Amino acid sequence: MQFIENRTYDEIKVGDTAELTRTLKPEDIELFAVMSGDVNPAHVDKEYASSDMFHHVIAHGMWGGALISAVLGTELPGPGTIYLNQNFSFRAPVGLGDTVVIKVTVAEKVEKHHHVTLDCVCVNQDGKTVIEGSALVIAPTVKVRRPRVILPDVHLHERGARFNELIRANANLEPVRTAVVHPCDALSLEGALEAGIKKLIIPVLVGPKAKIEATALEIGRDLSGIEIVDVPHSHAAAETAVALARAGKVSMLMKGKIHTDELLEPVVNNDKGLRTERRMSHIFALDVPNYSKPLLISDAAINIFPDLQTKRDIVQNSIDLAHALGIDLPKVAILSAVETVTPTIPSTVDAAGLCKMSDRGQITGALIDGPLAFDNAVSQSAAEAKGIQSDVAGQADILIVPDLEAGNMLAKQLIYLAGADAAGIVLGARVPIVLTSRADGVMSRLASAAIAQLYVHHMPIGTIQ
Known part of the structure; x- marks a missing residue:
């Protein structure tokens, strides 16, 4: 001492x-x-x-x-x-x-x-x-x-810095015409209007006009020049927004004050929805203090217990988003509790299957490895301590979780315990869907809109199969 x-x-x-x-x-x-x-x-x-x-x-x-x-x-x-x-x-x-x-x-x-x-x-x-x-x-x-007192390590992190950089990087892109579904609370309307001011989107507000105008009055915002599609309630707002996307009148959807299930119900409708051959999945984009780059986590909001084919689509959706964000060859870690294929732990078997699908060209555009435990996916020292030789371990861009429960808990632990900033988007439909939590602030909504804008310009409508 x-x-x-x-x-x-x-x-x-x-x-x-x-x-x-x-x-x-x-x-x-x-x-x-x-x-x-x-x-x-x-x-x-x-x-x-x-x-x-x-x-x-x-x-x-x-x-x-x-x-x-x-x-x-x-x-x-x-x-x-x-x-x-x-x-x-x-x-x-x-x-x-x-x-x-x-x-x-x-x-x-x-x-x-x-x-x-x-x-x-x-x-x-x-x-x-x-x-x-x-x-x-x-x-x-x-x-x-x-x-002698041992001083603590100090880690400085500027909240929203990477997301602000992302928004600035979109300055030369055309804003995307976007149906904002039921923006009848302060946060969702503020987020949509701010995204419009920053030229990320051209907001089309879909919901009860009287409620939207009352919310605008409450937050002191002027709706002059903003298109409002008047419908009686949230369910009708979701259906109308999907119809606008299906008709090519908007290129993106943004969630307002509406439950995720209610928003997605008309999206997944076989006859009038926005389905493609690709399974839809949600992707968290996180700016995590002490991690050197953005981190994508999927799926934490839609697919509860995905099978191998669904996981294949979850992986490909995540890779496509990484490409849109400028990551040419993203590193994808398939997460489980251990690093070896173990028949009694199904997620390890799925991880091995996904790696083989990548080898055979069924998943493209990334380096994929798994199964990997979380520590080995994000920490090179942890991977080295276990003797893991991998181009992905310790430097993952994308984390693919075993199921929704694991993904939701992992993402929210990073947000609430590690101070991560989060954005969220759903891919796999004809158009991207900005899907944030009802508690998310304006910055989260702006970042999500910026990510979706990048995706629309990178993957034009009709290219998702």
Whole structure:
């Protein structure tokens, strides 16, 4: 165990020194900005900083001041020190990758009140002084020796950052004419209208006109220029939206305040619906903190206990979406509880079948491996620890779950316990369906619309068989 120990006033001598060395990393700047609220673009905006007087991102000045405080509080004098005064001159900027040596030297002791004055200097890797000055402290008079506290790992994640990038990436695409089914609550109407403003969709609001207008009034939104198809209730809204899609008048459906079963009932109708030869499936698109790329999970909302052929369609739908998102050769992990084919665990047998279907060209456009446990699918270190040799393990783009229960629990665990942002879409019908939870916020709905817009432009209507 490491300990932290002070030097009392009586132990300190003029000329005593202490120092620490620190290299500035991007996360240091981000964490200091979060802690202080200082979002000066010179520190956090690379584009702005490149045109500023220093031409690169620099540390907050008080980042160096905080390191001086760290030396005083942990080394010299150490625990029990009371910081009274400081006088610093900031002589040069500290940029990303710079290594700074922070040194304090005892300059003066005053017996009365046990005051100690220390000269302070920070020097970079080129020997250039970046901060210099002095600090006045009250030195401790009682010896302190304590176990050194181990600081927690800090992981910074900007909520919605990847989804915002996705929305910006769609700027040059034409908006998609979209039937918004029963948008009679604030969240669903707000999401549809915002998607229209961002030119992701051209919203066609299908539902009771009076309720839609009352909701717009409630949230302070103007419906001028927005097409409204007036129908008496949610069931009629679903049927009418499907008819519009079937007639080619809209290229996408978006769920409003309506239960998923009620929305999908007319979609799957054999005579008047939107079925293709492909089985429909739901795909969660997740932005998970600490995972290096978007993660697709399927199926977590439609197919309860899919058989092998249904899983084949679930996999292909997910691959098609990954292609639309710009992932040329997605890595697909077929999940189970173990990594070996075990007859008593049916999902492992299905995983083996799906891999063989990929080998024979029945599934195309991806690298597929399974069965893989969740940890081995997303963690290379876990896969290596188990000796798994795979081009997919540890770097999956797509997770195919054994059944709806497993998928729903996995996705919601990532959302509610890991802080993931989620979007949702249903594929396999003639048109994509934006399918979000009734509790999902506007960002989730925007991201889902952006994903569906990309899909429509990548896979024109009529190409799904």
